[in-house]
Amino acid sequence: MEIELNMVMMMMMMMMMIFVEGNRDTNEVYDPCMDSKIQRSEGFSFGIALSSNESFFSNGTQLSPCDNRLPIYHGKAAVFAVFRPMVDEISLLNVSSSDLDPAAMGGYMVAFAGKKYAARSQPIFVADDTHIVTSFALVLEFDRGTLVNLHWKKFGCRECGGDQSFVCLNNQDCAVQRSKCIKQGGSLECHLSIQLTFSGTDKNLNTLNSWYELNNLRHNSLLRLFNSLTNSLLN
Numbered sequence: 001m002e003i004e005l006n007m008v009m010m011m012m013m014m015m016m017m018i019f020v021e022g023n024r025d026t027n028e029v030y031d032p033c034m035d036s037k038i039q040r041s042e043g044f045s046f047g048i049a050l051s052s053n054e055s056f057f058s059n060g061t062q063l064s065p066c067d068n069r070l071p072i073y074h075g076k077a078a079v080f081a082v083f084r085p086m087v088d089e090i091s092l093l094n095v096s097s098s099d100l101d102p103a104a105m106g107g108y109m110v111a112f113a114g115k116k117y118a119a120r121s122q123p124i125f126v127a128d129d130t131h132i133v134t135s136f137a138l139v140l141e142f143d144r145g146t147l148v149n150l151h152w153k154k155f156g157c158r159e160c161g162g163d164q165s166f167v168c169l170n171n172q173d174c175a176v177q178r179s180k181c182i183k184q185g186g187s188l189e190c191h192l193s194i195q196l197t198f199s200g201t202d203k204n205l206n207t208l209n210s211w212y213e214l215n216n217l218r219h220n221s222l223l224r225l226f227n228s229l230t231n232s233l234l235n
């Protein structure tokens with residue numbers, strides 16, 4: 001990669017394609033800190049940074065992790081992962097590493113891509129000393145092929161179900177008690193997974209539908225599918 005995001009820790013990444021179309025990847029930009037204009041059915045690179053909430057801000061303004069004014073750009077106290085999902089496909093990204101401890105890194109996560117537009121999500125809570133949120137939903141919003149926003153979606157605590165292992169935090173996140181995670185001697189896998197979808201328009205002005213489709217399907221079959229994935233992840 002051209003950027004000097006020093007990899008403090010290498011992370012193992014795995015992507016699961018839920019809907020697989022033809023893999024004609026015509027996007028030649030692989031660096032998440034470069035600009036690209038995308039169209040449907042090609043790949044798109046974006047990054048995830050794990051650090052403290054404060055480290056994403058400079059002088060009270062949130063900057064992209066691709067901005068060299070942030071100390072984390074130079075590899076200070078942050079972990080980075082790069083993903084390359086196919087545009088407008090629903091993907092399940094698996095952020096996993098045997099020695100990754102999100103709480104030790106500061107407990108917050110930002111998704112980002114681009115240089116001139118330097119789009120970034122708000123920092124979202126991942127973990128502290130007692131809890132870890134393992135399941136996230138992210139929407140990449142494009143305007144005529146340029147990434148303009150990254151939104152974390154929350155679905156409330158309904159999906160915690162009656163499972164004793166989950167705790168509802170602030171009425172919006174289903175978190176796992178860290179004492180129940182394998183690393184702390186419990187029995188649950190506590191890998192982070194991100195359900196990824198797209199919205200807006202590509203460079204040919206085609207509408208990106210996967211967020212809309214997922215949102216409509218959540219209460220039907222896909223919800224069951226993702227629940228069974230989450231279960232296999234956590235059980």
Ligand SMILES: *[C@@H]1O[C@H](CO)[C@@H](O)[C@H](O)[C@H]1NC(C)=O
Binds near residue numbers: 054
């Ligand atoms: C994160 O830091 C910013 C800037 O200091 C602050 O405004 C914001 O409230 C913090 N968010 C959380 C959840 O602590």
Ligand SMILES: *[C@@H]1O[C@H](CO)[C@@H](O)[C@H](O)[C@H]1NC(C)=O
Binds near residue numbers: 058059069
């Ligand atoms: C922070 O803000 C102060 C006052 O506005 C300014 O003098 C300083 O240069 C800023 N620092 C950075 C790193 O932007």
Ligand SMILES: *[C@@H]1O[C@H](CO)[C@@H](O)[C@H](O)[C@H]1NC(C)=O
Binds near residue numbers: 016
């Ligand atoms: C995520 O990766 C870990 C480690 O490679 C693996 O054990 C786990 O099953 C994966 N989860 C999913 C949902 O693919």
